[in-house]
Amino acid sequence: MHPDTTATTVAISAIEETVRIGILYNPLSGRNRRAPDALPRFISGQAQILMTEVRTPREVHDALTEFARQNVGMVVISGGDGTVQATLTELFTRSPFATCPQLVVLAAGTTNMIAGDVGLRGDQHRALLRLFDWARTGRGRIVRVERPLLRLQVPGHEVKFGMFFGAAIISQGIDYYQQNLHNQGLHGVVGIGLTLCRYLWAAVRHSNRRMTTTPMTVGIDGQPPRRENFLLFLVTTLDRLFFGMRPFWGGGQGPLRYTAVRTQSPYLLQVLPMLARGRKCLRGTPENGYFSGNVNEIRLFTDSSVALDGELYTPDTMQEPTVLQCGGRATFLRID
Structure with a gap:
């Protein structure tokens, strides 16, 4: 759903x-x-x-x-x-x-x-x-596209509204891209692709645990928070991401789509290509460290940087949560 x-x-x-x-x-x-x-x-x-x-x-x-x-x-x-x-x-x-x-x-x-x-x-x-x-x-056809918005509150920062939130290798990858690739002319999908490959290869080889491990305590829709080490954590209100990916396969009726992968989850190379297209697979289960769902609120306790639409924010304390909620709905126009 x-x-x-x-x-x-x-x-x-x-x-x-x-x-x-x-x-x-x-x-x-x-x-x-x-x-x-x-x-x-x-x-x-x-x-x-x-x-x-x-x-x-x-x-x-x-x-x-x-x-x-x-x-x-x-x-x-x-x-x-x-x-x-x-x-x-x-x-x-x-x-x-x-x-x-x-x-x-x-x-x-x-x-x-x-x-x-x-x-x-x-x-x-x-x-x-x-x-x-x-x-x-008046010539042409107008398409009104309505989407929920993410409302992000990071401790120490003003409230932000956006559409794509990322933590773990997403925020680390954005920082690496901005520091090392963007100014070298590797823009757009080329730079993004190289960054993703670098981090996923490190995850597959287990060659750099610091690069591929972000500890966070996560509470979803009022459930008791759980501490996990994450390789990837994303929340979005978009229907599809870059490269046409739709990595959402969980259930629920909430407006926020979230997907997470635990550090050192098994079968990574087999599971990720299917999950990136939103297709369930037998090994892509919570027991193996693969999570997805549609929720109303997520609370993260972390001191690592998080990203909203490519902009990085670092919580100034772990004692207060970084909170993601629905912030209303926006209507966008497309002209055919």
């Missing part, structure tokens, strides 16, 4: 005729960084489109405040998963809008995991042409 997610195709005639568009443009995101002036040139001369460069959460806040003042009804995010997370956090903690604007996500970052699930895929210039044509003429 999967959590409740909704994708609805809506006739264009049912959509309001005039929508003012505001674009949050992060020139430092993966794809934008390669040609930071390309999108501003593409947008120049279109007075009805507002575009603001954003590099920090504070700049996202200021841009959204100005968009609300100018009655923007659709916010387009040209940035990576971290820019989407900063936007969602602003909209769901201190939104300047009376009604949440429609959201469109472009594939302008490094991994583009959120855009790959709920956004406009492919070249962002062509995607914007389709969007602008729809806004002017």
Whole structure:
């Protein structure tokens, strides 16, 4: 059983005729960084489109405040998963809008995991042409995709809203990628693939226990917390992840999908390829250290860094839990 997610195709005639568009443009995101002036040139001369460069959460806040003042009804995010997370956090903690604007996500970052699930895929210039044509003429078809959001509270940090949480080799891998591969030009799926291979190979060989072991005490939906050593721990509200993976096979009705693998779980090479596609297998069981389910709340006691949409946060104490809950629902638009 999967959590409740909704994708609805809506006739264009049912959509309001005039929508003012505001674009949050992060020139430092993966794809934008390669040609930071390309999108501003593409947008120049279109007075009805507002575009603001954003590099920090504070700049996202200021841009959204100005968009609300100018009655923007659709916010387009040209940035990576971290820019989407900063936007969602602003909209769901201190939104300047009376009604949440429609959201469109472009594939302008490094991994583009959120855009790959709920956004406009492919070249962002062509995607914007389709969007602008729809806004002017009503031609095309709009798909409204609704997803729950993760609400993350890490001790010592402000509340964040996002869509993909990772710990253990996920947060370690993000740190390794940022420190060692990103600045060497190994961007996107190449860098991600190399990082995953490095950590999984270490897990298979049992060659670096520090690299592949993260001790955490985990409580799920009010159950008594249990301390385990984890190789992998992820929680998401997305339907699919990078490389098209859908590593969810457990039951339950909660909006948060979680998957975890205990350190030194047996049959790793046999089990992971099947579980990555969401297929149950005889050896992928809790007894063997493979966990998955759809839940409402997760509490983690850890002093290791955790990641939300590619951004790392380190708890400042193990005495308080890192808490994951559903933080509401957001609606994203796709134009066909």
